[in-house]
Amino acid sequence: MIPAQVEGVDYQGQAACYFQRVMPKIPAPRAYLDGLDPADPATGAHYAAMLGAEIIAQGPDTVLAFIQEPIGGASTGPLVPPQGDMQAVRDISTRYGVLMIHDEVMCGGGRTGVFLGADHWGVAPDIIALSKGFGAGYAPLGAMIAHDRIVNPVLDQGGFAHGFTYAGNPLPRPPRRARRWD
Numbered sequence: 661m662i663p664a665q666v667e668g669v670d671y672q673g674q675a676a677c678y679f680q681r682v683m684p685k686i687p688a689p690r691a692y693l694d695g696l697d698p699a700d701p702a703t704g705a706h707y708a709a710m711l712g713a714e715i716i717a718q719g720p721d722t723v724l725a726f727i728q729e730p731i732g733g734a735s736t737g738p739l740v741p742p743q744g745d746m747q748a749v750r751d752i753s754t755r756y757g758v759l760m761i762h763d764e765v766m767c768g769g770g771r772t773g774v775f776l777g778a779d780h781w782g783v784a785p786d787i788i789a790l791s792k793g794f795g796a797g798y799a800p801l802g803a804m805i806a807h808d809r810i811v812n813p814v815l816d817q818g819g820f821a822h823g824f825t826y827a828g829n830p831l832p833r834p835p836r837r838a839r840r841w842d
Contacts, residue, residue, distance in 0.1 A: 684718055686710040688732065689741045696742070704744030712752045725759035725787075730777035733766035746781035759786040759810070765802075769793025786810060 689707035691698040696706065715723050730746065732739025753760040762768075762785040767777035771793040778785055788805040795801030804822065814820060 684714055686714050688736050688739060689745050690736065690739060691742045698740070698742040700742070701744035703742040704746075705748055707742065707745050708748030708752055711749055712756075715752070715756050715758060720756040720758070723756065723758050725761050726753055727761040727763060729763045729767065730780070730785075731767040731772055741781075746778070746783050750783040750785075753786075761785060761787040761789070763789050765789055765791045766793070769796065 687707070687710060689704070691703050691707075696703040711726060715726075726749070728749070729736075729739075730741070750760055752758075760783075762776070762778050764776055764778070768775065768788070768790045769792065771777075772780065774780060776788065776790075778788070786807060787810065789802075790805060791802035794803060804820075
């Protein structure tokens with residue numbers, strides 16, 4: 661989760677390393693390590709409840725977003741969330757007005773049999789970070805996907821200031837203006 665403000669300090673413009681020291685975390689849904697049945701919807705509810713509890717502990721008005729990999733990658737191995745977890749996380753995020761952000765860098769772009777890892781559960785994150793598999797390993801290509809309700813207010817304020825570490829590579833330039841997804 662990304663706190664919008666903690667102890668009255670506005671984080672706009674602060675160094676990213678500052679977030680690493682204060683960012684609240686919840687455990688990854690590693691049912692197999694906790695001795696829980698990943699096929700049981702109660703297991704998914706158990707892990708999602710941790711998110712709800714942390715949002716309440718932080719104060720819902722101070723939490724901007726919850727960032728997760730829909731299917732774990734480097735830090736957890738190929739971790740698939742338990743039954744019901746992803747839908748419950750979506751419901752909790754919506755209930756508290758917290759953006760659900762999916763890091764699809766490793767599992768997106770068709771790497772799990774569907775285009776986005778979130779597609780396995782039929783959930784729609786508010787923002788998606790996509791890379792690696794997006795260019796199929798042939799081109800350094802990345803994207804941020806977001807709903808118009810998020811994009812339009814940002815564009816009204818002057819747009820996005822972002823880039824990728826491989827932004828100077830001319831190879832992916834022509835296809836970068838792909839169609840908008842609704």
